[in-house]
Amino acid sequence: MNPCRCGGGPGDGACRRGPSCARQYQSRISGPFFDRIDLFYDTPPVTAMDLALPAPTEGTAEAARRVAAARNIQTERYQDHHPDEGRRAINADASARRLVDIASPDEAASALLSDAAAKLALSARAYHRVLKVARTIADLDGAGGVRRVHVAEALSYRRRVADEQGALEPKLAH
Numbered sequence: 001m002n003p004c005r006c007g008g009g010p011g012d013g014a015c016r017r018g019p020s021c022a023r024q025y026q027s028r029i030s031g032p033f034f035d036r037i038d039l040f041y042d043t044p045p046v047t048a049m050d051l052a053l054p055a056p057t058e059g060t061a062e063a064a065r066r067v068a069a070a071r072n073i074q075t076e077r078y079q080d081h082h083p084d085e086g087r088r089a090i091n092a093d094a095s096a097r098r099l100v101d102i103a104s105p106d107e108a109a110s111a112l113l114s115d116a117a118a119k120l121a122l123s124a125r126a127y128h129r130v131l132k133v134a135r136t137i138a139d140l141d142g143a144g145g146v147r148r149v150h151v152a153e154a155l156s157y158r159r160r161v162a163d164e165q166g167a168l169e170p171k172l173a174h
């Protein structure tokens with residue numbers, strides 16, 4: 001979605017009404033709905049200079065191979081943990097209870113997650129979603145366990161909203 005009804009966002013010149021414009025526009029979507037979206041990513045407008053830059057080093061085919069490898073890791077791990085179920089499941093399919101089984105965050109990762117849950121007032125749903133995304137980031141990384149850096153990246157994808165000054169703050173759950 002666009003950040004505000006003007007089509008631009010705070011600071012990019014398209015919106016002259018300030019951060020309240022984005023807040024008003026985004027408030028049309030309910031908090032619980034936003035809470036179910038795991039990945040928020042700001043895409044700044046493309047400039048003429050961007051078009052002149054060299055292509056990214058990782059192409060679509062390489063990225064697809066990384067994703068396929070991560071999915072294989074996930075289905076194998078799921079089968080190791082739940083051999084009786086006889087189905088191929090990925091992280092996205094894991095219930096909250098299953099997720100705790102398979103995520104295996106180390107001590108620093110758990111500490112960051114608890115800290116963030118308290119400071120950002122994460123709902124139980126959001127907490128498990130952050131852990132799920134962290135598990136997937138670790139899989140893409142080829143890491144056995146979830147480390148602090150994976151939780152930090154997962155947290156960075158939660159929704160943030162602009163405050164009065166236009167600074168991005170983590171969205172508090174209601």
Ligand SMILES: [Zn+2]
Nearest residue numbers: 004006015021
């Ligand atoms: Zn606007």
